[in-house]
Amino acid sequence: MADTLNQNTNIVVSNKKRSSGSDECDHHDDSFFVSKKQSKSLVWEDPAAALANARHEFGEHGGVNMSIEASATFTVMEPETMRRMFAGELGPDRDFFIYSRHFNPTVLNLGRLMAALEGTEAAYCTASGMSAISSVMLQLCSSGGHVVASQTLYGGTHALLTHFLPRACNITTSFVDVRDLEMVKEAIVEGRTNVLYFESVSNPTLTVANIPELSRIAHEKGVTVVVDNTFAPMVLSPVRLGADVVVHSISKYISGAADIIAGAVCGPASLVNSMMDLHQGSLMLLGPTMNPKVAFELAERLPHLGLRMKEHCKRALEYASRMTKLGLKVIYPGLENHPDYALIKSMANKDYGYGGILCVDMETEERANRLMNVLQNFTQFGFMAVSLGYYETLMSCSGSSTSSELNNEEKELAGISPGLVRMSIGYNGSLEQKWSQLDKALSKMQDKMPF
Numbered sequence: 001m002a003d004t005l006n007q008n009t010n011i012v013v014s015n016k017k018r019s020s021g022s023d024e025c026d027h028h029d030d031s032f033f034v035s036k037k038q039s040k041s042l043v044w045e046d047p048a049a050a051l052a053n054a055r056h057e058f059g060e061h062g063g064v065n066m067s068i069e070a071s072a073t074f075t076v077m078e079p080e081t082m083r084r085m086f087a088g089e090l091g092p093d094r095d096f097f098i099y100s101r102h103f104n105p106t107v108l109n110l111g112r113l114m115a116a117l118e119g120t121e122a123a124y125c126t127a128s129g130m131s132a133i134s135s136v137m138l139q140l141c142s143s144g145g146h147v148v149a150s151q152t153l154y155g156g157t158h159a160l161l162t163h164f165l166p167r168a169c170n171i172t173t174s175f176v177d178v179r180d181l182e183m184v185k186e187a188i189v190e191g192r193t194n195v196l197y198f199e200s201v202s203n204p205t206l207t208v209a210n211i212p213e214l215s216r217i218a219h220e221k222g223v224t225v226v227v228d229n230t231f232a233p234m235v236l237s238p239v240r241l242g243a244d245v246v247v248h249s250i251s252k253y254i255s256g257a258a259d260i261i262a263g264a265v266c267g268p269a270s271l272v273n274s275m276m277d278l279h280q281g282s283l284m285l286l287g288p289t290m291n292p293k294v295a296f297e298l299a300e301r302l303p304h305l306g307l308r309m310k311e312h313c314k315r316a317l318e319y320a321s322r323m324t325k326l327g328l329k330v331i332y333p334g335l336e337n338h339p340d341y342a343l344i345k346s347m348a349n350k351d352y353g354y355g356g357i358l359c360v361d362m363e364t365e366e367r368a369n370r371l372m373n374v375l376q377n378f379t380q381f382g383f384m385a386v387s388l389g390y391y392e393t394l395m396s397c398s399g400s401s402t403s404s405e406l407n408n409e410e411k412e413l414a415g416i417s418p419g420l421v422r423m424s425i426g427y428n429g430s431l432e433q434k435w436s437q438l439d440k441a442l443s444k445m446q447d448k449m450p451f
């Protein structure tokens with residue numbers, strides 16, 4: 001839809017047709033993405049404020065919600081327009097769309113919100129987090145390219161870098177401990193390394209990356225910094241801290257309902273546009289397209305992401321503190337005893353907290369499984385399921401599930417103990433109601449009663 005509230009579809013159509021004519025030069029729509037001009041002039045305070053400042057799309061008939069452009073293809077008034085669209089002379093910045101594997105207006109609107117959330121110039125959404133990650137890597141690296149990556153990554157990303165990209169594309173990765181800045185420096189081969197890749201808060205070990213320092217090191221050697229911010233939307237804003245690109249699995253917190261698989265790439269407009277290039281673009285040519293109906297649904301959830309994150313984080317901190325007092329081995333970056341506590345405090349956006357995930361190390365897989373069994377089947381604290389960001393608590397034993405792609409040596413390097421239980425803390429029910437269920441399960445574990 002055009003950038004004004006229109007009550008009549010025909011007005012939009014005629015606007016569009018006029019813009020392909022001779023007056024095209026003074027018809028530029030700055031809001032294609034968060035424009036360069038805008039992102040520089042706005043003082044970026046916080047992700048919620050940035051989201052509120054983003055352009056609000058009205059529906060075609062004046063609805064408070066945007067319309068869904070549920071079209072695979074788009075019509076033109078004159079045959080010449082088609083040629084000009086394919087030549088790149090007319091594009092979505094002027095409300096010209098070709099085909100929905102390329103830019104789609106509704107997906108682009110969600111992209112604008114994601115760009116506002118992450119404080120980037122542009123963003124575009126994809127069919128999954130993995131497609132966002134793989135498409136970015138394939139855009140930034142060519143055959144023979146090199147990546148330096150954290151050794152603690154989501155298992156799927158680890159497998160992509162370890163197995164798939166070397167075999168299919170001759171792109172290799174050196175894994176490093178990103179807490180060791182000297183090791184990162186040494187692993188970067190100037191002129192050959194294309195990307196430094198890490199997670200802002202790592203899955204599942206919850207180590208926190210020093211985003212400003214890592215970005216500085218990478219930039220000194222001309223390397224692009226790509227950060228997976230899936231674990232910490234709103235809490236951390238990697239591009240505002242110096243990184244170049246943020247990727248998300250929207251399937252997690254941003255969706256919040258465990259019903260959609262989706263992803264996003266947030267970064268410079270030049271990168272997003274290059275990913276849509278008709279000849280060389282990874283999104284255009286591999287085609288991990290988001291359905292506009294899904295984009296609409298997700299756009300309706302972004303306004304309450306901040307509220308949800310605050311509650312996830314508040315409860316995770318509270319349970320982590322109480323479990324620590326009970327003598328459990330808890331890993332949570334918001335606890336003062338966490339090695340990265342000062343770091344996350346220095347980088348976090350104000351008032352969101354330190355993340356909604358905590359881990360408890362039960363030492364053996366058998367004890368981890370026993371705890372999860374009690375928590376789900378006896379005290380109803382949460383569900384045994386992978387994923388995160390749901391309103392119910394989700395629990396999984398990482399070593400045998402979401403990190404099972406790593407071999408034993410890689411797990412040890414990543415710091416994943418066989419008994420590590422990852423808990424994505426939900427906000428359903430009251431904090432005390434859920435604590436009593438957790439507490440009851442922990443007492444049962446101490447009783448060593450058979451379950």
Ligand SMILES: Cc1ncc(COP(=O)(O)O)c(C=O)c1O
Pocket residue numbers: 128129130131154156157199203228230231248249250251261262263387402
């Ligand atoms: C940190 C992280 N990044 C990326 C992904 C992949 O996202 P998706 O499942 O949406 O493809 C996941 C999935 O678990 C993840 O935890």
